[in-house]
Amino acid sequence: RSPRLPARELSAPARLYHKKVVDHYENPRNVGSLDKTSKNVGTGLVGAPACGDVMKLQIQVDEKGKIVDARFKTFGCGSAIASSSLATEWVKGKTVEEALTIKNTDIAKELCLPPVKLHCSRKEGMRNISLNSSMEVY
């Protein structure tokens, strides 16, 4: 392995905001809330303020088990916001079973999260838990 690392790795843990991550904040999609009392809506809340990470994910499912709408709200870093935003984009139109196959690493790869942000894609594990809790509620 060459001893000369590319500049970006050497400068870790610099916060290099990939434009995809910034885009999810500047052009937010699916930020908001669905009616949590509706029987078609599942709500999941994971994380803790003390950890600097809280994610709320909601999905609206039709009679056939297909996710027709999704909303998120996140208290967390830029990568966490982008990850949850992307998750809501991806689950729309999928069935609940299909949605559960989305992996943390897929999201991290799509957003080009640098290695230091892997804990954010671990947050994607949280997203999965959140999604699961949403399913359960539903």
Added chain:
Amino acid sequence: MLLRAAWRRAAVAVTAAPGPKPAAPTRGLRLRVGDRAPQSAVTADTTSAPEAGPVLRPLYMDVQATTPLDPRVLDAMLPYLINYYGNPHSRTHAYGWESEAAMERARQQVASLIGADPREIIFTSGATESNNIAIKELEAAIQPDTSLVSVMTVNNEIGVKQPIAEIGQICSSRKVYFHTDAAQAVGKIPLNVNDMKIDLMSISGHKIYGPKGVGAIYIRRRPRVRVEALQSGGGQERGMRSGTVPTPLVVGLGAACEVAQQEMEYDHKRISKLAERLIQNIMKSLPDVVMNGDPEHHYPGCINLSFAYVEGESLLMALKDVALSSGSACTSASLEPSYVLRAIGTDEDLAHSSIRFGIGRFTTEEEVDYTVEKCIQHVKRLREMSPLWEMVQDGIDLKSIKWTQH
């Protein structure tokens, strides 16, 4: 001896006198930063594609991390980077003598700022090295029960001023050595090593509009404080810090200290006004904002605010036109929130929500107003995206929730 003394006098009188033009280099040294367009140092693939026009760089509001060179400091340094390049320890020719004279003049400038004798100032590579020398003194102590108290004068994260004079008094009465890391305080608040009974002090060049790579340690002579050298070699700096003293850098440090001594009162007044403006304008437009640190014993140029229900790193990302820093976990290598905020008992969620605003000598009112405006705008926006804010608006007490662990 006479010739050396004459050079010393001549060097004192030297201003930026142009010397003989240096020969043109045969191989050009390509500068990394072109002086054509103000390119940002951020790597290319994280910003939008470079456009034809000039690229704007963010406003600089992070003076606790480092400060720009004061132009007067650069003026003082240039002759020693170009023409007067002698080794200050060379005793046999004019190059050495003029360099030595400049070094001693810089030493006097540093000493004068803190009320010390020039013989008590040792040049180092920075406050970190100075701290190491001071702490190592513990091992050089003669009595087994001699100890050392080491306290920061002004904290770099929240700007709190420690009661240095009182601590000095206690240490002196108990015959305990007192060291203070004054990197954020020198040249910003009045310091006097004798009034405050300080035995050892660390000084940093690049925190006071001087160059990077240089600092100093103040070591009291009466009563004598003995330190052990960290690095050995040719015995320079009274044997306490071997290595050729970098004349251009220490000239810069000296000039920075002299400028700071002249400007201290004016800077403090101006910075206080700007700080007041920033804090008032933010707090009157945003609810649930907490200022971290004691408001009374506080250096105004370092403002640490927590914006509840908004995570610090996301706010820094949103405020991309302003260079700021945060005490939140995501911005530190260890992913732990600021130890300083934890130590003062800040709630962990607020520790994740903190931002540090640095106001310095060159910060303008417009920069402050722009920062305030953007901060208000983006905090509001991020709160709209925050599940915590939503829950609070619904009247839920966040402390009553059982959060999931992960």
